[in-house]
Amino acid sequence: MTTYKNPYREMKSPCAVALGTFDGFHIGHAAVVGEAVAASKRLGCAAAVFCFRDIPYNFFNKNKMPLICDADEKKRLFREAGVDYLIMPEITRELLSLSAEEFLDLLSKTLHPMFVSCGFNYTFGAGKNGSPDFLYEYFTARGVEVKVVPPVTSDGEVISSTLVRRAIENGNTEEAKKLLGRPFSINTLAVGTSCEGELPCVRQVIREGCLIPKNGVYLTRAIIGHKSWYGITNIRTLCDSAIHRTADTRLLRFPRPVSELYGRKLRIEFLHFLRKEESFASAEELRARLSADEAEAKAIIERDYTKNRI
Known part of the structure; x- marks a missing residue:
């Protein structure tokens, strides 16, 4: 084209x-x-x-x-x-x-x-x-x-950008997918890495001016070049800003160190809303919640994406 x-x-x-x-x-x-x-x-x-x-x-x-x-x-x-x-x-x-x-x-x-x-x-x-x-x-x-x-x-409503926008802003990934004919996705840039729980995590910035789903934790698919991996993405507001929001994605079965992704473009597809943001009293409580997120994500993939079992 x-x-x-x-x-x-x-x-x-x-x-x-x-x-x-x-x-x-x-x-x-x-x-x-x-x-x-x-x-x-x-x-x-x-x-x-x-x-x-x-x-x-x-x-x-x-x-x-x-x-x-x-x-x-x-x-x-x-x-x-x-x-x-x-x-x-x-x-x-x-x-x-x-x-x-x-x-x-x-x-x-x-x-x-x-x-x-x-x-x-x-x-x-x-x-x-x-x-x-x-x-x-x-x-x-x-x-x-x-x-x-x-x-x-x-469902009796005329499909419009307004309907799509409402579904995305409410974190209704399934409704957004039905209206779009594909999972909603955002383009991001990897700017750092960290280790949260047992999964490698890549920190991303989201392109300015793009619609972002509501804050929370999602089952996602990260498209990097011509390959893709399932992941768990946390959309959150930066602590020092009431406006700027960022994404942290923990990749399932990524075969290489996530540090190799620094500076790479990632397109994140939102497949399922797992939970809203939570606060944790201790590191142990956080690790337990992340482990539960991973188990739920894998169960959904096994149930709904059986052609791409992990």
Whole structure:
């Protein structure tokens, strides 16, 4: 997949284009992108996605909304979905000031779409005045095929980034997985190691601006390069800060010293919420709790992930 930051760069060949914000890339978003990828194969053209690097809300508001998916995570998910070209510009006043028609004029000129897909609630243009109906009329009048993807529901509710965000903030990993179609994950950087209990522990910093699950202890899977290991991750607030939060992950059966991970990127998938944060009166009490966490984690892996027994 090739990524472009310049929204005015003209593609050399026609595309099937998916439009959206795609924060979280939940199964409704995946349906929009899937329509464009399928159309690209049917029409013999490239599959493209146009979305901003951030969400428009964060451009207009001082108090930023943390992203469910940062730019790197979006790129990974789009690539896995079969997208050939990703046009991901920074949000600018110039782009946001375009009228709905001017915005579609830009896409028409630069992407040469043969097919366009968007969600049922997609808005665009200055003041969010552009609607799926307007997009449909604009492109069909120019001979472009359009697919407006209807709502995707779960338990009677329309799947949205708001629902996903609520599940993650509540530590409801199973609900988040159902809405996303995959485990929720965050990108971290290993900055140190320690020994808590009998398992090696890697300390991580979490990329600023990313949504973080509520504090507590989780069964997780750490993806390091092209390999993965189960782990137990503690999300906590730093003692000297009411804002900054960090992750400590104890890896199960990691074959090498965790010190080798220093400076490496780890993607942490959240599989199951084990317990809330606790305080311990002694080191012995802490070790006993960590041992119980490990036993519970292994039991869940044995029960729910039998293809990857540990």
